Amino acid sequence: MLSTYSVQIVLVAADRNPQFYHDFKGFTEDQLSRFYFVDCFVDPLGWRKILGDHQLLEEVTVRFPHYKVCHDVKDLDSLLMVVLQAGAEKAEAVKFAVVIDSISSLLAYNSLESVAKFINNLRSNGIVSSLVWMLHSELHDAKVMKSFEYISSMNISIEQLKAAVRQTDKSLQMVANKCFSEGILTLRHKRRNGRVREQVEKFEVHGSTMTFSKTEGTEAAKVIVPQVQFRLQLTDKERQERAKVILPFEHQGNGKETLIYDGRPEARSDISTIDLTKKDLQKVTIDDIKPGQVEYLRDSDDERPDSDEDPDDDLDI
Amino acid sequence: MLDDVLGWGGTLPRNRVLLVKDTVAASASFLLLYLLKKILATPDSLVIFVGLKEPFSHYSRIARKQGCNLAMHQDHGSLVYIDLLSKTILEHSSLPTDAAVINEGNKLILLFQKFIRILKEQPGRNTWIIIDDISLIEVIAQGNNAHVRDFLHYCRTLATDQQICSLLLLTHLDAYEDIDETMMANHLELLSDTVINVVPLVTGQAVDVHGQVIVEHKVPCNVNPNTCMDGFQNSRGYGLHYKLMENTVQFFTPGKHV
Numbered sequence A: 001m002l003s004t005y006s007v008q009i010v011l012v013a014a015d016r017n018p019q020f021y022h023d024f025k026g027f028t029e030d031q032l033s034r035f036y037f038v039d040c041f042v043d044p045l046g047w048r049k050i051l052g053d054h055q056l057l058e059e060v061t062v063r064f065p066h067y068k069v070c071h072d073v074k075d076l077d078s079l080l081m082v083v084l085q086a087g088a089e090k091a092e093a094v095k096f097a098v099v100i101d102s103i104s105s106l107l108a109y110n111s112l113e114s115v116a117k118f119i120n121n122l123r124s125n126g127i128v129s130s131l132v133w134m135l136h137s138e139l140h141d142a143k144v145m146k147s148f149e150y151i152s153s154m155n156i157s158i159e160q161l162k163a164a165v166r167q168t169d170k171s172l173q174m175v176a177n178k179c180f181s182e183g184i185l186t187l188r189h190k191r192r193n194g195r196v197r198e199q200v201e202k203f204e205v206h207g208s209t210m211t212f213s214k215t216e217g218t219e220a221a222k223v224i225v226p227q228v229q230f231r232l233q234l235t236d237k238e239r240q241e242r243a244k245v246i247l248p249f250e251h252q253g254n255g256k257e258t259l260i261y262d263g264r265p266e267a268r269s270d271i272s273t274i275d276l277t278k279k280d281l282q283k284v285t286i287d288d289i290k291p292g293q294v295e296y297l298r299d300s301d302d303e304r305p306d307s308d309e310d311p312d313d314d315l316d317i
Numbered sequence B: 001m002l003d004d005v006l007g008w009g010g011t012l013p014r015n016r017v018l019l020v021k022d023t024v025a026a027s028a029s030f031l032l033l034y035l036l037k038k039i040l041a042t043p044d045s046l047v048i049f050v051g052l053k054e055p056f057s058h059y060s061r062i063a064r065k066q067g068c069n070l071a072m073h074q075d076h077g078s079l080v081y082i083d084l085l086s087k088t089i090l091e092h093s094s095l096p097t098d099a100a101v102i103n104e105g106n107k108l109i110l111l112f113q114k115f116i117r118i119l120k121e122q123p124g125r126n127t128w129i130i131i132d133d134i135s136l137i138e139v140i141a142q143g144n145n146a147h148v149r150d151f152l153h154y155c156r157t158l159a160t161d162q163q164i165c166s167l168l169l170l171t172h173l174d175a176y177e178d179i180d181e182t183m184m185a186n187h188l189e190l191l192s193d194t195v196i197n198v199v200p201l202v203t204g205q206a207v208d209v210h211g212q213v214i215v216e217h218k219v220p221c222n223v224n225p226n227t228c229m230d231g232f233q234n235s236r237g238y239g240l241h242y243k244l245m246e247n248t249v250q251f252f253t254p255g256k257h258v
Helices: A018-023 A047-053 A076-091 A103-109 A112-124 A142-151 A236-244 B002-006 B029-040 B056-065 B070-076 B108-121 B134-140 B145-159 B182-190
Strands: A008-013 A035-039 A067-069 A096-101 A128-133 A154-160 A182-190 A196-206 A209-214 B017-022 B045-051 B079-083 B126-132 B165-172 B194-199 B211-217 B237-244 B249-252
Touching (some): A008 A018, A008 A076, A018 A035, A035 A076, A047 B108, A076 A096, A076 A112, A112 A128, A112 A142, B002 B211, B029 B045, B029 B056, B029 B249, B045 B056, B045 B108, B070 B079, B079 B108, B108 B134, B126 B134, B134 B165, B145 B182
Parallel strands (some): A008 A096, A035 A067, A096 A128, B017 B165, B017 B194, B045 B079, B045 B126, B126 B165
Antiparallel strands (some): A154 A182, A182 A196, A196 A209, B211 B237
């Protein structure tokens, strides 16, 4: 917004000290001069004012040329007037933008209805050209999130890469690396004709700059392997050799007579070239097996059929 | 080794909010004293310790075993101990019990006022406010989480103000498993710059390894990690194992116990 348009901005700082934005290295002097800071961070409930009345604290000093402290964020009507007056003073009858960091702090002191009314009053005011606000999804339930999503014409959600290797088992956590400098950005834009367009990109933060790149469908689900001293992944050659391994007792299922592989390497070659005795190979054809029927094959010819001998008789118990 | 992971290898960081979370199976009391000792060893530092869980004699006895004399630091003025275990919050306040203040219901403004008074008496020092622990602050607030959030917000304003002040908060990871309490846990994480989780080993108890410490930094994007955190190249989390000895604690990377 700062680099594209020469618009004046009223920044309502509730989550961070305005000094943070003033010191931000990503802003030039010219860009900073377009800000008007409404400080809802330093004294949102008037505690400093109360302590100042008892000579226990000095008044909050004016830090920037365009700066105002709000001592009561519970009174959103007054805050609205402060924002509009600040914009009028800064922009001088030209439209201005309002940025709120963040709505979550306002919701901590006010109801959803009053904050939504505050946002709507700003939106509907003809002199506010654009309104940007931030909301921390972890601090609110779904109703609050959806309410503000419906009000907005564009939603941008930022989340970590889903591959962050971190498993939570109640109170236990595994040692893992959690990367805070990159993530996935999902942009949902509602057009005037009703169409909703969604775009997903990957972003990386480098100091005071951000870079964006396209993400494939599997990018977000790509697993990041933890940084350990041994290799966990397979090479291509190892992957091919693993695919060639025939597991024991696996039916080959290639249209030929089904054979149960007993694990010996001789049996892996062409079956017709091997002279197999009855003891070496048990042949079970698919046609012989009827559904629901069990075929018993004797281990040896010595075993008498229909023997009622209990195989556990030799146990000395 | 923990100093490198925390970025405390060179000088102590300033204006930081550190959140330490522990569990029933792995208590972070050792870490609290380790960090306290580290802070007090730094010249021109000031510690405001809010003790709600144990008496001062308990911390003093354990710190003496680790080579740190808390009574001496208290006499020299580099440690201010606020005893909220045996005293009420009203006894610590010099604010008149103004009906307008107390009627708001949030008595924690009195504790905030105490912090302000101490900072005003000793300006310019690298001050650390240590609270042991947040769940007992909720007891003072009579279970009102909103009051605790307001109080922590104002404490955070001290950490981001022009005066040099940092916060070290201790809370319990498994105290906020209830769905209503997870918002409080999320709020605590959100206001912190660094989160340290002290958890037991996933595989159970061991003789040589007593638990693990996972450090997660959330570095503001206009701060160069290389200058304020020694050994860091990126904002990521790091895990260490630890073993508690009689007079000290050993930290080591997983699998490299000496």
